Amino acid sequence: MSDPRPVPLLTLRGIGKSFLGVRVLDGVDLDVAPGEVHAVVGENGAGKSTLMKIVSGGYTPDEGTVEFAGEPRTFRGPRDAQRAGVGIIHQEFNLLPERTVAENVYLGHEPVRRGLVDRRGMLDRTRQLLASIGETALPADARVGQLGVAQQQVVEIAKALALDARLLIMDEPTAALADHEVELLYGLVRRLQERGIGLLYVSHRLAEVFDLSGRITVLKDGRRVTTVDTADATADELVRHMVGRELSSYYPDRADADDPGPVRLSVRDAGNRKLRGVSLELRAGQVLGIGGLQGSGRSALARALFGVSPFSTGEVTLAGKPVRLRSPRAAMRAGIAYVTEDRKAEGIVPRQSVLDNALLASRAVFAARSGHAARTERVRELLAAVEVRAAGDDQEIRFLSGGNQQKVVLARWLALNPRILLFDEPTRGIDVGAKSAIHNLIRRLAQDGAAVLMISSDLPELLGMSDRIVVMRDGRIAGELPAGATEEDVMALAVGTVREAAA
Amino acid sequence: MQTVQPRSLPLRLPRVRPGGVLPILLILAVLLVLVGIRQPDFLAPPSLMSFLGRSAPIILLAAGQYFVIVSGEFDLSVGSLVTAQVVVAARLIDSDPARTWPVVLLLLAFGALVGLVNGLVTTRLRVPSFITTLGMFLILVGAVYLWSDGAPKGGLSEEFRRFGRRAFEDVPLLGRVPYALLVLVVLAVAAVLLMRSDFGRTLVAVGDNPRTAELSGVRVWRTRTIAFILSGLAAAVAAILLGGYSGVSFQAGAGLEFGAITAVVLGGVALGGGRGAVVGAMLGALTLELLFALMNFYGVSGALRSTVQGGIILLAVAVSATRSSSR
Structure with missing residues (x-):
């Protein structure tokens, strides 16, 4: 899937961010096209989460520009980013377990009729929304607490779509899923792609990254090491980019390998x-x-x-x-x-x-x-x-x-x-x-x-x-x-x- | 980070650290001066001794409450426990002197049992102690009414009452030393020693960070349960002294739990646990009693007691909260 890329949905240029004088991001460039799955990989602490928070309005960058749908934007908070069309699916879901799927999907912007929440309209719209991403098996009136992890993830995604998200950030989406559920997620990701939604896909697991993404950006110590087309990349090469630093510090001598203790x-x-x-x-x-x-x-x-x-x-x-x-x-x-x-x-x-x-x-x-x-x-x-x-x-x-x-x-x-x-x-x-x-x-x-x-x-x-x-x-x-x-x-x-x- | 000085400074300046007893000593001193100005006689040995004897129950309750609070919990049941103890004692003794000592032992066992139940429900069933001891409070109130058919029955023996109202007469210098004061001094010393022991240090550590304590091998549930038992025992002793001093009524222990909590907070002990000294808590109780005496001397209505207590709690917690967040 390396078709000619249209106008990028998201363009990051020279993003920098420091916390308490520690530079966690430095001059990061990245862009996502509509319908593209762009994977971001790196070690723990490479700056992935910070970058995602900047895109989703959690942090404002100290340096650099964020362009979304062709306009320069500074998101003043997660709600601001949501309204602009950026959704984020965290590892930890943000759902109310005692409410129904529909209530969760429309939480905070419930459809209103004559001053009251239009429950039936909300259910209908939720069903349509779920059907549009091929999730017909998920009942809109089920209590979220009774759903499995994979289904809860679908609810999170539907929640973002109900806000007309055009860019979805998925942070380690498979971390909580069982093997067979991962397959279902793959299908869902492909359907989102078909709708022209851009995806930023953060994962440690290279298998998924290779299965799903069109391009891969490697972060290390807050900098972008490289961005490669997935089709041209190899796992070894990625791993080398993710680590690759010189062993400079001094460590005490090791034990004698020929004489192991009991x-x-x-x-x-x-x-x-x-x-x-x-x-x-x-x-x-x-x-x-x-x-x-x-x-x-x-x-x-x-x-x-x-x-x-x-x-x-x-x-x-x-x-x-x-x-x-x-x-x-x-x-x-x-x-x-x-x-x-x-x-x-x-x-x-x-x-x-x-x-x-x-x-x-x-x-x-x-x-x-x-x-x-x-x-x-x-x-x-x-x-x-x-x-x-x-x-x-x-x-x-x-x-x-x-x-x-x-x-x-x-x-x-x-x-x-x-x-x-x-x-x-x-x-x-x-x-x-x-x-x-x-x-x-x-x-x-x-x-x-x-x-x-x-x-x-x-x-x-x-x-x-x-x-x-x-x-x-x-x-x-x-x-x-x-x-x-x-x-x-x-x-x-x-x-x-x-x-x-x-x- | 603080300036790092060479290790071991033998020089000990009085330390104003959070949780220390210096602030409460200052407040107490100010109150004593005010009392001295208004009512100099009060500070003469005889009246001072009897004031201390009268204050013994609330000071003991404050010490008991301290163990629970410093470990990170609350005990709201002590007031009704005191009432229950007094009413039970009156009915069981029924004015028969021979029953005095068995009933004293029974009251201690009863106090320990209530503490044990509070502790186990809180730590093993994970009911927040606020709720556990509130429930215990209500259970005891109801049980006492039920058991005594609405009015206290029987009566305390003179042997029982002497703990709360008799004294050593003609002591040189001091004049009259109430038995209650003696009981207080002995138990206060025991409490201080307990807090210096392994158990005491562990108790404060549990209140400070139960996760760390657990991962260092502390049985957090057991430690906290013992704190509740100590509070129950303190209530039993307080009940024996109070019953002797003021007699039997359904009001014997009313409001004492809040008095004890106020005293503990006033004494610089952090709500939520992990900081403060048992001496501070006991001095807090003494200060509170002195404040009430002072209000009395200045003709302030006794009806304001609970308002004053409430104000003190809010003020003390606010002061300690701003201090710990602004350090």
Whole structure:
């Protein structure tokens, strides 16, 4: 489908946007023709969401111009963009579950007759609208809460069409869908195309991108790397564009690959609501890196091992003995520690002192074991050892920088002498100096015999720190890579090698 | 980010940090000065001692309420629990001195049980504590009426009443020291020690961020349930003192839950949990009582009590909210 393109529906030129001095978009150009599916791909944090929010009126750009239907526009908010004809289908739907399909579709602009909502007219119009996109099976008077995810997505799309959307943005539309529902979405996308609607299609999944799009734009670190015709593109080439940066930072030496330590924890064919058929081994002295895209099950894996949302199937053995990790306490007793991804929401108790934060886990689980004074003394030593910089032990932790907060959290866990440590994005939101301090700490823990699992979206970190890398995709393990793997290897596994599917 | 100074500053200046007790001490001092100007006799040992004894129940209730609030919940049931306790005590003792101690133990168990139910319903059934304890409040009110057929029956023994109205006479310097004051001092010290213990620090951490606490191995439900039990126990002790002091009526505990919450907020404890000291909460209660005494001295109508309480709650919460958002 590379027919000569008519006048673009949407033209972005030189779009730039910064948040708190951090440049998230820089000089991005992009256009979408009527009836075109234009895919936008990139790593986590490449700037896709920000760009979509600019197109849909959520943000205003700091630089550059947005032209819609041939006119320069500055959308003053999502409603403004909607009125102009830009619809957006978010990953999280924005529907009222207790209302009917028709009520949701016409929410906020219900057809009115003699001052009252014209219910029958609304139902009729909704039926027509649904029929026009081939969705005759969806009853207009059904309660939205009773519909499946795929049908709710159709309602969202109908909602945008009821506002005469000419450009639809779909943000990871298949993330919540089952395999057979994806096929239905494909059909719907094609019918929207036939109506001359332009689509901006954001997805991590290269298979879909190849199946659906006419052109693909690759974003990386807020810049547009390239825009290619899908027909001429290859998956390998895209992956290379999505990553491709030089490994510049310094990482501590890895473990000796020829002399692996004993297996500390092994998982056999385990699963739960978010994970399927997971098998892996954590070895003493090694850092096992977990790669994959957001939502691929990486955090779910750590949370299963820590007993937050335990495995419901499969087997976990600890030093050869089967264990059931049913709660964080059980995991802690088994010698497992978990440094969470979202430090603010799950890592710190913000208004308590540095010392109280560092003592939290010891107090909760091993309270009776050691004397008060000895325990406090040990935690003080740990805080000094991880080099927390604070005005004092009694300073509230929320006043510390992210890096120092993370060190306090680390001290909390080290106080328990864990033999297995799970790190979820250990250096997210942390300045460069503290970052390498944390890298060194993680490596030192491994050298002292701990088994480390480290989840990271930061590919250089993942490659620089890991002795082995397991890449996850869709709740499964997509593959395992040895030390020395490249960013392309990781990304290829993370997005799925899909050339066959597209051919 | 704050300026980073070298670690360990041994020098301790009085800290005006949110949740500290300095503000409430200042308010208390100002009120004492005002009372001293208007009614100097009040500050003489005998009347001061009896004032403190009279204030013991609300101070204990404030401490109990503190445990619940600092863990991120509410206990609205304590007022009606006090009433229920007093009425139950009167009926069971029925003026028979021999039954005093068994009934005292029973009241403590009753208080703990009510707290346990509040705690379990809130944490295990996930009913918001505001609703749970409001329900408990209504259940207790109704149950007491039903059980006593509309009018309190029986009577308290003198042995029971002495906790609330007798005193050590002829104490050097102080003169008369009410038993209630002694009970208060002992329990206040216990509360302070409890808050310094592992349990106390964990309780505040739970109120500050229950997710983090849970992921650090804290059994959040258990911690909060214990807080409710402590509040129930505090209500039981308060009921014993109040029954002794003012006798049996259906009004014995009326409005005490709001008094306790006002006191806690006044004492610098954050609603929603995670910040504040139990000493602050108890000083808040004392300040509130002193304020009412002062209003009395200045001839302000007693009918204004609840209006004043309401004003204090709004003001204190507004002050702490603007302070925490503008830091």
